[in-house]
Structures are given as structure tokens and as C-alpha cells.
Amino acid sequence: xxxQTARAIRDDIAQGRASxxxxxxxxxxxxxxxNPTLNAFNHVAADRALARAKAIDAQRAAGASLGPLxxxxxxxxxxxxxxxxxTTASSKILDTYVPVYDATVVQRLEAAGAVILGKTNCxxxxxxxxxxxxxxxxxxxxxxxxRTPGGSSGGSAAAVAARCVPVALGSDTGGSVRQPGSxxxxxxxxxxxGRVSRYGxxxxxxSLDQIGPLGRTAADxxxxxxxxxxxxxxxxxxxxxxxxxxxxxxxGDVKGVRIGVPRTFMADGVDPxxxxxxxxxxxxxxxxxxxxxxxxxxxxxxxxxxxxxxATAEASSNLARYDGVKYGHxxxxxKTLREMYSRSRDEGFGPEVKRRxxxxxxxLSAGYYDAFYLKALQVRTLLRRDYEQAFEKVDVVAMPTAPxxxxxxxxxxxxxxxxxxxxxxxxxxxxxxxxxxxxxxGFADGLPIGLQLTGRFFDESMLLRIADxxxxxxxxxxxxxAI
Amino acid sequence: xxxxxxxxxxxxVADVERIAALALLELTDxxxxxxxRQLADILDYAQQVQAIDTSGVPATAHxxxxxxxxxxxxxxxxxxxxxxVANAPDANADAGLFRVPRVIGG
Numbered sequence: 001x002x003x004q005t006a007r008a009i010r011d012d013i014a015q016g017r018a019s020x021x022x023x024x025x026x027x028x029x030x031x032x033x034x035n036p037t038l039n040a041f042n043h044v045a046a047d048r049a050l051a052r053a054k055a056i057d058a059q060r061a062a063g064a065s066l067g068p069l070x071x072x073x074x075x076x077x078x079x080x081x082x083x084x085x086x087t088t089a090s091s092k093i094l095d096t097y098v099p100v101y102d103a104t105v106v107q108r109l110e111a112a113g114a115v116i117l118g119k120t121n122c123x124x125x126x127x128x129x130x131x132x133x134x135x136x137x138x139x140x141x142x143x144x145x146x147r148t149p150g151g152s153s154g155g156s157a158a159a160v161a162a163r164c165v166p167v168a169l170g171s172d173t174g175g176s177v178r179q180p181g182s183x184x185x186x187x188x189x190x191x192x193x194g195r196v197s198r199y200g201x202x203x204x205x206x207s208l209d210q211i212g213p214l215g216r217t218a219a220d221x222x223x224x225x226x227x228x229x230x231x232x233x234x235x236x237x238x239x240x241x242x243x244x245x246x247x248x249x250x251x252g253d254v255k256g257v258r259i260g261v262p263r264t265f266m267a268d269g270v271d272p273x274x275x276x277x278x279x280x281x282x283x284x285x286x287x288x289x290x291x292x293x294x295x296x297x298x299x300x301x302x303x304x305x306x307x308x309x310x311a312t313a314e315a316s317s318n319l320a321r322y323d324g325v326k327y328g329h330x331x332x333x334x335k336t337l338r339e340m341y342s343r344s345r346d347e348g349f350g351p352e353v354k355r356r357x358x359x360x361x362x363x364l365s366a367g368y369y370d371a372f373y374l375k376a377l378q379v380r381t382l383l384r385r386d387y388e389q390a391f392e393k394v395d396v397v398a399m400p401t402a403p404x405x406x407x408x409x410x411x412x413x414x415x416x417x418x419x420x421x422x423x424x425x426x427x428x429x430x431x432x433x434x435x436x437x438x439x440x441x442g443f444a445d446g447l448p449i450g451l452q453l454t455g456r457f458f459d460e461s462m463l464l465r466i467a468d469x470x471x472x473x474x475x476x477x478x479x480x481x482a483i
Numbered sequence: 484x485x486x487x488x489x490x491x492x493x494x495x496v497a498d499v500e501r502i503a504a505l506a507l508l509e510l511t512d513x514x515x516x517x518x519x520r521q522l523a524d525i526l527d528y529a530q531q532v533q534a535i536d537t538s539g540v541p542a543t544a545h546x547x548x549x550x551x552x553x554x555x556x557x558x559x560x561x562x563x564x565x566x567x568v569a570n571a572p573d574a575n576a577d578a579g580l581f582r583v584p585r586v587i588g589g
Contacts, residue, residue, distance in 0.1 A: 237545075362522065381542065433546030
């Protein structure tokens with residue numbers, strides 16, 4: 001049962017071969033058995049999930065029409081609001097926070113019949129690349145439990161890889177869906193900026209944040225994206241672009257598709273095993289009829305400083321709301337309002353969040369704004385133009401998702417800059433607002449490797465089509481960790 | 484790498500204290516020392532953007548900046564007061580108010 005894809009589960013339930021309740025119980029059992037080892041969930045909502053599943057079964061028994069995700073268990077990163085379900089962003093400052101409204105993605109998933117199994121562990125406020133910044137401890141990689149699952153959506157990626165759920169949602173600001181997807185050997189898709197509503201997502205960097213699906217197949221990612229995508233009056237940055245049927249794009253055919261590879265940008269610092277796996281994947285796609293050519297992204301090498309200047313500036317503003325007044329932790333016995341603010345924030349935020357608030361405050365402060373923040377926004381424009389030029393020649397740009405397979409827990413925790421440098425391949429797509437996907441493309445010493453494809457604005461269909469065609473001729477995504 | 488050969492960004496503990504005050508963070512002495520070193524490292528690395536020629540290049544603060552988002556100014560349903568204050572550490576739900584320490588005088 002737990003090896004099934006979301007699509008197969010949906011079909012089995014719709015056609016009466018399985019009940020939503022049995023499906024829900026099977027995934028809950030798996031989750032409860034593995035979570036003590038993986039720490040992938042902050043909260044398992046077993047009773048609520050079973051009640052929802054029972055309602056789906058009742059709907060079917062009554063002959064009512066079922067939604068496209070009817071009875072499919074799903075896990076949500078713990079930075080998405082579910083009414084009445086504790087939502088912490090893995091931060092002490094929100095340890096007791098219970099949202100009073102649903103995120104738009106939650107409304108849409110539940111309207112489509114999805115069954116929310118629980119909330120997954122992540123880096124605090126989605127700030128991190130290893131899940132080690134969680135107030136509730138790190139998640140462990142199901143492929144090797146001494147390794148990071150990646151971050152910040154590490155719990156969602158680990159839960160999918162370990163078959164605790166067939167699909168999950170993460171949020172991606174600088175790679176937080178794609179890099180854990182790569183480290184855990186599952187598909188991770190960051191949609192185009194504005195494709196999916198951010199209403200009810202706890203904000204980190206508002207010009208970059210985007211919710212995206214994690215799953216084991218391109219078809220499952222397409223299915224979930226079709227449900228959650230589309231304009232939302234509650235998020236003014238959602239695009240009015242029509243939402244296609246992403247599943248219809250999965251033709252299995254990549255003939256004539258043009259793939260660009262930024263060789264110069266990939267020349268330094270990439271693990272040879274990762275480079276080999278990516279080259280093999282490109283050769284496979286080439287044999288299937290795609291053409292592979294070199295492209296240049298001259299400003300991609302600056303994407304890390306640009307990203308950390310822009311994202312931290314936005315974070316310093318967004319996280320000003322955590323002040324001990326409206327929700328979250330409040331320090332005891334503060335004598336003045338100012339002391340209450342400062343002490344509540346010092347007690348509630350972890351070190352990485354403080355570091356980023358500090359950096360963002362610095363680059364926005366008088367005397368540094370032009371030299372750092374404004375300059376970064378200008379280089380962001382140059383980076384967008386690099387992609388625009390590449391897309392005159394090619395349909396997608398391919399590169400590794402991460403320069404290495406999953407690193408060991410503790411390896412980079414003492415040196416924030418080294419941790420940031422590991423994001424080199426994922427930060428440019430969100431800066432340019434473009435959709436990007438990580439597709440499992442091999443293993444090195446038993447650890448998964450991901451191929452990243454970045455597409456044109458609103459062309460998630462092309463990314464899913466290539467990922468699906470690649471899956472059909474390889475078996476990486478059918479591998480399962482021994483856990 | 485080339486950025487290591489440039490002058491290290493100068494950041495003092497006093498700078499960190501000034502930023503912490505702006506950000507309303509009360510840091511311990513250990514945190515101040517740690518952040519002074521780590522933020523200097525990060526800023527030193529980030530300085531490489533300053534060498535890029537961006538004359539005449541507009542800033543991208545937002546990728547869909549041109550999108551019109553106005554709607555008619557009509558009241559819509561919103562959260563009931565008791566729900567809006569439900570998560571507050573100290574609220575008076577009947578009055579619909581958040582309680583905080585004294586702001587003026589004292």
C-alpha cells in the first residue's frame with residue numbers, strides 16, 4: 001500500500017479497490033513507526049486524518065463525485081496554516097501557535113479530497129539547507145540516517161522518500177523544495193513565482209517564497225500542482241495566468257526539446273559523481289530525442305550573495321511581526337514595551353534566524369542600502385536577463401540541483417557561509433521568478449543525486465514533461481530506501 | 484577564491500549592537516562576539532557584487548512588479564475579534580484588546 005503513488009491511490013479509492021480509511025491507516029502506521037528515527041513530522045494529526053478519510057468513504061458510498069485527490073494522504077511543511085492545527089515553522093517563538101484560518105493551499109487540497117496527515121519538520125522559518133535549524137531537532141535522511149535530508153523542507157522530502165506519505169508540500173525560497181528533493185531522491189518542484197498562493201504561508205522572503213509539491217513521480221507532482229495552482233484574491237502576487245492541466249503535458253516524448261547546459265558555471269566545486277550522474281541523465285534525454293547545447297549564465301556565479309542580501313532584507317522586515325503581542329512567545333516580567341519586544345525575540349528565535357534578521361537589517365540600514373541591497377537587486381535584473389537570453393535558444397536550463405549528495409549532520413553547522421555556498425545551483429531560479437524542478441538522476445555511495453531543470457515563466461508543463469519522460473526510461477525514482 | 488584577497492569587511496561589536504537595537508534583538512555577549520565574526524565573513528563574501536557594473540540597470544524588487552492588483556473598496560468578511568486575539572499571550576477578548584507593558588511614563 002505505502003509504495004503506491006498518489007494517482008494509483010486516488011484511482012483505487014475512486015474505483016472501490018481500497019477505502020480511504022484503510023489507506024490513511026496504512027500511511028499513519030508507517031509514519032508512526034518511522035518518525036522516532038526520522039523526526040520528519042512535528043505533528044501527526046491522526047484523528048483528524050482518519051475522520052477526513054471516513055468522510056471520503058461516506059461520500060463515495062453515497063455516490064457523490066470525488067475530487068482529484070480524494071483519499072490521498074499528504075503532509076504539509078509546518079509553515080503552512082491549517083485552522084485548529086498547531087503550526088510552528090519549527091520555531092520556539094511559535095511553539096503554541098494555532099492558526100485561526102486555512103492557507104489557500106489547504107483549502108484547495110481539502111476541497112480536492114486530500115487527507116492531511118500532519119505537519120513536517122523544517123528549518124526554523126524555512127531558513128536553512130540542512131534542517132538542522134529546527135527548534136525540534138534535525139530530520140534524518142531515510143537513505144542514511146547520519147546525513148541531512150536537506151532543507152529547509154527536509155521533513156516533507158524525508159516523509160515522501162520513506163513512504164510515510166505519497167506526496168507532500170514544501171516551500172521554496174532559495175531551493176528549499178528542490179535541494180531536499182535531491183538529497184532524498186524524490187521529485188521537488190518550485191513553481192513560477194505567483195503560480196501558487198502564499199496566503200497562509202508563514203512569510204520568509206515575500207518576493208521569493210513559493211509553495212511546491214514533493215512526490216515520487218512527475219505525474220504526482222503534476223496532479224498536486226493542478227490542485228493548488230491559480231489566482232487567489234487573498235494573495236495579490238498570484239498570477240492570473242490560466243492553469244493548464246499539468247497531467248496532460250506528460251506525453252513521454254521529448255523529441256525536439258532543447259536543453260541548455262551552463263558548463264562554465266558548473267566548472268568548479270561540483271562533486272565528480274554528481275557531474276557524472278547529470279551528464280548521464282543529459283545523454284539519456286539526448287538519446288530520447290532532446291538536443292543538448294551549451295548556454296552561458298554569466299551572472300549565476302553571483303547568485304549566492306545576491307540571494308542572501310535580498311532574502312535576509314525581506315526576512316528582517318517579515319519577522320518584525322513576532323514581537324510577543326499578537327501571537328507567539330512573550331518574555332516574562334518585562335518592565336517596558338521595548339524590553340518585552342527584544343527579550344521575547346531573543347528567547348524565541350534560534351541562531352540562524354537571528355543571524356539573517358541581523359544581516360537583513362544591516363543591508364537595509366542607512367549607508368549600506370545602496371552598496372548591498374540596491375546593488376543586489378540590480379544584479380538580480382542581470383541574472384533575469386541571462387535566463388531570458390538562454391531561453392531564446394533553449395526550452396530549459398539543466399544543472400545539478402546541489403553540488404554534492406547529502407552531507408553529514410553537523411558538517412556545516414559551525415560555518416554559515418559554507419552552508420550558504422551549498423545553495424549555488426538553486427538560488428538563481430527564485431531570484432528570476434522561474435519554475436524549476438529536481439529529478440532523481442542517480443546515486444553516489446547509496447546517496448541520491450538530483451538533476452535540476454529550470455524553465456520559462458509559467459512553463460511547469462515542460463519541466464514535468466521532461467521529468468516524466470526521463471522516469472519512463474530510468475528507474476531511479478522507483479528506488480526505495482532500506483529504512 | 485578572488486574575494487578572499489580583498490579587504491575584509493570591517494564590522495565591530497559596536498556595529499552588531501547597533502544593528503541588534505534596530506532589529507529589536509537583545510543579544511548575549513557570546514552572540515555578539517559570534518555574530519560579529521560570522522556577519523563579517525558573510526559581508527566580506529557579499530562584497531563581490533560591488534565589483535559588477537550595474538550602471539543604468541534597473542532594480543528587480545519583484546518579478547511581476549507590473550501586475551495590477553486593485554479591487555473595489557468594499558468591506559468583506561474578516562476574522563471575528565475573539566479569533567483575532569485567540570493566540571495572544573495576554574489579551575482581553577471581551578474588549579478585543581492586546582495587553583502590553585506600560586508604554587508611556589512609569
